[in-house]
Amino acid sequence: MKRSMQYFWPFAIILACGVGLGDEPRFTEELIADGFGYAFAVAAADLDGDGDADLTSCDTDKGNFYWFQNNGQGLFRKHDIRLNEPGWFERHAIGDISGDGRPDIAVVKNLDGHLVWFENGGRPEVSDSWKRHVISTDIRRAYDVVLVDLNGDGRLDAAASAWVGNHFAWFENPGSTAADEEWQKRLIDENVNTSRNIRVSDFNGDGRADLLCTAHGAPLTAWYEQPEDPAASHWIRHVVDDFSPGPTHGHPIDLDADGDQDILMALGFSTAPGAAASHQVVWYENDGEPGRGLVWRKHVIGPLNDAFEAFAGDLDGDGDLDAAATAWGDPGQVVWFENPGEPRQTWQKHVLKAAWRRANQVIIFDADGDSRPDIAATAERGTNELRLWRNRGK
DSSP states (O other), X not given: OOOOOEEOOOHHHHXXXXXXXXXXXXXXXXXXXXXXXXXXXXXXXXXXXXXXXXXXXXXXXXXXXXXXXXXXXXXXXXXEEEOSOSSOEEEEEEEOSSSSSSOEEEEEETTTTEEEEEEEOSOTTSGGGXXXXXXXXXXXTEEEEEEEEOSSSSSOEEEEEETTTTEEEEEEOOOGGGTTSOOEEEEEEESOSSEEEEEEEOSSSSSSOEEEEEETTTTEEEEEEOOSSTTTSOOEEEEXXXXXXXXXXXXXXOTTOSSSOEEEEEEBTTOOTTOTTOSEEEEEEEESSTTOOOEEEEEEXXXXXXXXXXXXXXXXXXXXXXXXXXXXXXXXXXXXXXXXSSTTSXXXXXXXXXXXXXXXXXXXXXXXXXXXXXXXXXXXXXXXXXXXXXXXXX
């Protein structure tokens, strides 16, 4: 049975396109927070309901989970969601899990292999207002998570990757009557070497949410086709690329504006220097029969050593999608690639920060409500910061 697809699009993607700037924009760099023990992950959403985009991030080895309240002009004040909880909070997803109209947060605990969520009680600036719930204690070295309604019951389920557990799984939201019970776990794929990225899209146009996944060690970039009954049926794996080393983080996006979902991806994190077909930001064109996701063509956007994550948005306001990306190495980098208008041609790389050791997650969002997309990123050991690159226009 075909059903309408409901899933949570990050706040950042919604605000990232078509801002009417014109020529190459100018960015100014701002420190949001430093002094982390191990800075990892950043997300954007309006957590306090005042109409602007707040930020979330983790101090992983200190067991701290923060949100940063936006004053409406892109100045941020730190608040605690959770402090001193061992287990390594890392990547997370924001959406209304409880169904009360307020954004909640699902977050992985890497060392513990747990997946938990924090319920927004309506006063997010008060740490006690965030009620902790467990989704699963059975996802070994939990790594990445998305929120999506997979069974069509109107509730956001969770899908996650298990880094050392080498599998992808989804977890069925039981609703408010069972909020303190672990969610039913259902495997999507197993025995995939070093599962990393997990993101949501509809690759074949059937109205059901599919999943974009990477297995860093395999190597594998693939999408998994959701069956009519995801609780009972096998998810079909469609290989996008099983050759290029080090696929890590990217997301589905229509880069060539032809109406179907392409894939933006970073390749090369912690792979050997000089590895062929790696250390690049690339996009995979959804080619062949329109809207089917069965034939893919790889295009190189540009070289980037230890490329960790890529995120798309119209940074220069010319109507096409550019890409911001992080390089994890030492020295790490934050860059953006300018789309020439025909994405199969050569993109121009612009360096935002040339030496930022262990840069990891990057997002594009509007920090100050000026309709120009800004960039935020975290960098881990050796740096331990959350920074903003504010888009000042041309």
